[in-house]
């Protein structure tokens with residue numbers, strides 16, 4: 230057993246991880262961030278029993294495995310840019326975590342813009358977390374996402390121009406947002422809601438922050454420094 234864990238640690242260390250994932254037996258992947266902190270913030274249903282779940286832009290798969298842990302009958306993880314694209318990521322983390330967790334999460338290497346019901350089917354709950362602001366065609370992307378969503382979409386994104394009431398999408402110069410070349414746009418909340426309604430959702434809810442205390446520095450950054458921040462939307466068919 231000791232050797233197995235040493236072998237697993239060596240495998241883990243050979244991968245560049247995006248998600249911190251607890252693999253059990255004291256082994257934790259050295260991710261860039263810990264998504265466990267985000268689960269409450271995203272208001273992912275605690276009980277997903279019997280639901281089918283699609284995780285778009287799954288990368289190392291933390292949220293896919295979490296949906297499975299919450300009872301989902303079927304989970305499909307999709308990605309392309311991080312798995313086989315030009316970024317620094319790979320699919321090795323997802324594959325290793327799936328194996329070690331003995332997970333049944335399915336996978337499909339497909340770009341957001343290529344999602345159709347014919348290619349991947351449709352799902353009760355769709356997770357679209359941390360992807361929208363990377364995309365050059367956010368409205369078209371939301372239409373693609375809507376086409377594979379039967380009931381509930383959970384969308385988390387960077388937002389900008391939050392003080393602006395009219396639907397507005399800020400575009401970023403190269404490296405302007407967080408020095409990340411893949412960050413392309415910052416819609417404001419009104420724009421996200423408008424795009425969701427335009428794509429066929431009939432109810433859109435902005436999710437409250439996890440706690441007011443957490444939100445004070447966010448409020449200062451957003452209102453006084455006029456920086457963007459992150460928001461979570463739930464949209465229903």
Ligand SMILES: C[S@@+](CC[C@H](N)C(=O)[O-])C[C@H]1O[C@@H](n2cnc3c(N)ncnc32)[C@H](O)[C@@H]1O
Pocket residue numbers: 264285286287288308309310311312341357358359360363364411
């Ligand atoms: C910030 S990560 C979010 C990963 C995960 N959903 C989460 O919330 O932790 C962005 C994800 O969007 C995907 N993505 C899709 N299209 C992209 C693009 N044009 N540029 C960068 N990332 C893109 C990446 O592959 C990656 O998995």
